[in-house]
Amino acid sequence: MxxxxxxxxxxxxxxxRRGNSNVASALGANIHLGYWNDEKNPDLSFEGFQQASERLNTEVFRHIDLSQPCRILxxxxxxGGTISDLNRRGNNLQLVGxxxxxxxxxxxxTEVKPxxxxxxxxxxxxxxxxxLQFSPNSFDYVLAIECIGCFPSRKRFFKQAYRVLKPEGKLIFTDLFFAGDLNSAAGLLALSYKHWFAFRQNRGRTTLPFTEARALRLLKGLGFSGLSTRDINRKTLPTYEFVRRLSHDSNGGLEALDRGCRLLELARERNYVIAKIIEARKI
Ligand SMILES: C[S@@+](CC[C@H](N)C(=O)[O-])C[C@H]1O[C@@H](n2cnc3c(N)ncnc32)[C@H](O)[C@@H]1O
Known part of the structure; x- marks a missing residue:
């Protein structure tokens, strides 16, 4: 592979590894955009960022019945940050990352499993x-937090998620969708983010950017139902300022993260790229 x-x-x-404890505490568990309660006046301390980071997991967990034993992928x-939070909050869970x-x-x-x-x-x-290497109908929930845009194909992932979910199981994911006009400056920035990302990651292939309507059509076409979507765009934006400060204090050690975040921030502030939480049920 x-x-x-x-x-x-x-x-x-x-x-x-170099002993940067700031990076370890900020990004050593979750690597996602977080969810800020007070996005207009965010607490950009390390503690504030950690809370925002865990709160995004909490927003995803609203879609899971943690009072029942279940198997979650x-x-x-x-x-392993999301699995670690599930482990703290639920009982009798079979957790697979x-x-x-x-x-x-x-x-x-090393850090989470023990x-x-x-x-x-x-x-x-x-x-x-x-x-996915799992048997059909073997999970109650499939989660995918801010990662589907990195996969080589959204359709193939959705198909796999459908296959491994039990009947009435749920796919819950957070995703960034392209919503802009390519003629605008922000649209072009969003596109250059796509090319930067594709170049660095998949040698020219990426599923970024993708519209929400297209994702929902794909899900429906594969048999998913009960689709619900929630716009969390503004709630995630203060993370960029936090990452800028962290990157500045890391003396160039987070160059790729910093560059990606700067492009994305501009596009997202103008709602050319928007963040959503989506739930889809297997019938
Ligand atoms: C933005 S990070 C999100 C990580 C995690 N979900 C979180 O919220 O902390 C995106 C993750 O997707 C993973 N990834 C990228 N392509 C993948 C693929 N084809 N299959 C599985 N994971 C992949 C990356 O290695 C990375 O860990």
Whole structure:
């Protein structure tokens, strides 16, 4: 399997290895856009950022019935931050994290797996979201937090998620959708983000940008129903300022992350790229 990882993941791991405790505390568990309660007056301290980061998980967990034992697959699980939060909040959960990048899985195995509690089990596996190695009808929930845009094909991932979900199981994901006009400056910025990302990651292939309408059509076409979508765009924006400061203090160690965030921030502030949480049920 060719490893196609996000361009900033190795630099985060390098900073952590170098002993950068700021990067470890900010990005060593979750690598996503967070969810700020007070986005107009955000608390940009490390604690404030960690809370925002965990709050995005909480917003996703609203779609899960954690009072029942269940089996949950977190696709594109990063360093295992979402699984770690599920482990803290639920009992009798079978938690499986999957990532294409062995280095991220290695960190999840060292930092998160030993913390299993509340009769939960945890597994972290290397694998590709578009070629899931699990039996049909084997998960109650499939989660994918801010990662589908990195996959080689949204359609193949949605198909795989449908296959591995039990009947009435749910796919819950957060995603960035393209909503802009390509003639505008922000639209062009969004597109250059796409090309930067594709160049760094998939040698020219990426599913960014993608419109929400197209994603919903794909899901419906595959048999998903009960689709619900929620706009969380404004709630995630303060993270860019936090990352800018973190990157500045890391003396160039987070160059890929910083560059990607700067492009994306401009496009997102103008609502040319928007963040959503989506739920889809397998009939
Ligand atoms: C923005 S990070 C989000 C990580 C995690 N979901 C979180 O919220 O902390 C995107 C993740 O998708 C993973 N990824 C990219 N392509 C993948 C693929 N084809 N299959 C599985 N994971 C993939 C990356 O390695 C990275 O960990």
């Amino acid at each position: 060719t490893v196609r990882t996000v361009p900033y993941s190795d630099e985060i791991l390098d900073e952590i 977190d696709v594109g699980c990063g360093y 999957l990532n294409v990048d062995p280095n991220q899985i290695a960190r999840a195995c 913390l299993a509690r509340n009769s939960n089990t945890m597994e972290f596996l290397v694998g590709d979201a578009c070629e």
